[in-house]
Amino acid sequence: MSSDRPNLYDLSPGALAELFRRWGEPAYRAKQLYRHLYVQRTADPATMTDFPKALRDRLANETAFGVLRKKQLLTGDDGMTRKVLWTLPGGDPLETVLMIYPDRATVCVSSQSGCPMQCVFCATGKLGFLHDCTPGEIIEQVLWAERELKAFLAASNPQAKIENRRLSNIVFMGMGEPFNNYDNWWTSVERLHDPDGYDMGARNFTVSTVGLVPGILRLADEALPVNLAISLHTPDDDLRSAMMPVNKRYPVAELIEATRTYTEKTRRRVSFEYVLLKEKNDFPEQALRLAQLLRPADRPPLLCHVNLIPWNPVPGTPLSRSDRRRVLNFQAVLKEHGVPCTVRVERGVDIAAACGQLAGG
Numbered sequence: 001m002s003s004d005r006p007n008l009y010d011l012s013p014g015a016l017a018e019l020f021r022r023w024g025e026p027a028y029r030a031k032q033l034y035r036h037l038y039v040q041r042t043a044d045p046a047t048m049t050d051f052p053k054a055l056r057d058r059l060a061n062e063t064a065f066g067v068l069r070k071k072q073l074l075t076g077d078d079g080m081t082r083k084v085l086w087t088l089p090g091g092d093p094l095e096t097v098l099m100i101y102p103d104r105a106t107v108c109v110s111s112q113s114g115c116p117m118q119c120v121f122c123a124t125g126k127l128g129f130l131h132d133c134t135p136g137e138i139i140e141q142v143l144w145a146e147r148e149l150k151a152f153l154a155a156s157n158p159q160a161k162i163e164n165r166r167l168s169n170i171v172f173m174g175m176g177e178p179f180n181n182y183d184n185w186w187t188s189v190e191r192l193h194d195p196d197g198y199d200m201g202a203r204n205f206t207v208s209t210v211g212l213v214p215g216i217l218r219l220a221d222e223a224l225p226v227n228l229a230i231s232l233h234t235p236d237d238d239l240r241s242a243m244m245p246v247n248k249r250y251p252v253a254e255l256i257e258a259t260r261t262y263t264e265k266t267r268r269r270v271s272f273e274y275v276l277l278k279e280k281n282d283f284p285e286q287a288l289r290l291a292q293l294l295r296p297a298d299r300p301p302l303l304c305h306v307n308l309i310p311w312n313p314v315p316g317t318p319l320s321r322s323d324r325r326r327v328l329n330f331q332a333v334l335k336e337h338g339v340p341c342t343v344r345v346e347r348g349v350d351i352a353a354a355c356g357q358l359a360g361g
């Protein structure tokens with residue numbers, strides 16, 4: 001397929017209207033196409049039978065209904081975790097993970113191929129930065145996940161009514177740092193939220209950042225109330241700078257101050273993600289310092305929740321996973337000091353689909 005064809009998922013409703021205007025099509029046809037893409041969610045012009053045959057052919061020959069090429073699908077957790085490896089038009093890798101639960105389904109979407117942030121515990125960081133996803137490349141991952149969900153449910157229970165089963169949550173926690181690709185990422189959120197199109201509620205989105213302060217402050221001013229998760233991983237600057245080089249630019253105090261601004265403006269609770277590494281950041285004294293950071297004696301407590309994540313092994317890293325006793329001790333100190341926290345249930349470890357394990361293969 002020629003790469004100079006426009007990817008329809010990259011085009012806003014206005015850009016679709018402009019394309020059809022140039023083709024001499026009436027304006028209402030662009031609205032019909034938008035509904036095909038985001039309400040009927042079809043990527044096959046042959047099924048658009050309300051269009052004349054000539055228009056269907058022209059769409060098939062001169063546009064692209066997506067650009068991601070599936071390289072491999074891996075399944076784990078009895079098929080309930082499904083990771084797809086994509087190849088982008090220039091050959092860069094991308095990954096998307098669908099996690100199916102009895103009552104809900106979450107897709108973990110990538111916003112960049114590779115990542116420039118170099119967190120030491122992360123497989124994606126080892127790839128370096130390769131590519132900023134376009135809005136269409138982000139949206140395609142979500143639409144794939146919904147089709148995959150329906151196909152899985154139909155195969156596992158042919159009697160079930162699946163037409164209305166939808167994704168429950170979209171989390172931007174795959175490859176990349178979304179705030180490094182803010183404009184494209186936010187365009188994809190607005191498009192997927194559009195009540196005239198895909199119609200996903202804003203509270204069903206979660207964006208995860210490594211702690212880019214300008215992105216946090218920008219998100220605080222957005223109209224859509226999407227959820228924010230911040231990868232903190234330690235309350236100590238020296239250790240955080242060693243684990244996550246971003247901390248040299250935005251140290252812990254500045255990050256916490258920006259988070260306070262965010263919670264005060266939005267009145268929304270943030271999640272702090274804390275990957276536990278054995279004898280690195282899982283000592284009870286660190287839990288105490290974390291509690292003091294989030295519930296300081298001289299200011300109101302930060303509106304937050306801590307997600308403790310037992311680290312998933314990444315080959316070639318000299319780190320080890322905290323054992324269960326250390327995880328529970330850490331959690332107990334936080335709880336004792338009034339910090340709400342949970343230990344995340346793991347999915348997809350066997351197919352390297354868990355947090356920090358996405359590395360394009």
Ligand code: SF4
Pocket residue numbers: 115116117118119122123124125126174175176177210356
């Ligand atoms: S943890 Fe996130 S921000 Fe850090 S290197 Fe990995 S993908 Fe990038």
